Amino acid sequence: MIDLEVGIEVAPKFLREDGSFDFSLINNRKYLLIIQGDDFFRIEETFFMKDSVEIDRIAEPLETKIAFQSLAFENSMADILPEMHNDLGKLATS
DSSP states (O other): OEETTTTEEOOOOOOOTTSOOOOOOOSSEEEEEEEOOSSBOOEEEEEEEOSOOOOOOOOOBOSOOOOOSOOOBOTTSSOBOGGGHHHHHHHHHO
């Protein structure tokens, strides 16, 4: 949970067994909720805290996992090197 008004992480939380969690947040502020895990796609939700907010989302499970021996990026950037594109393209068509 990130407080977007001041740009800081409020507190990391872990899901309960039933998939629920709760936070004590400051009213009348904008927040970013990020839920991520090894077995499902990442969920991001921006919301404005007004009195009480309940967010219900269902994460899509990952059907398969892929482990790369290596994946090369441009220095200090999130851009994948061009020589990696061919191998990544094979994944998209399989």
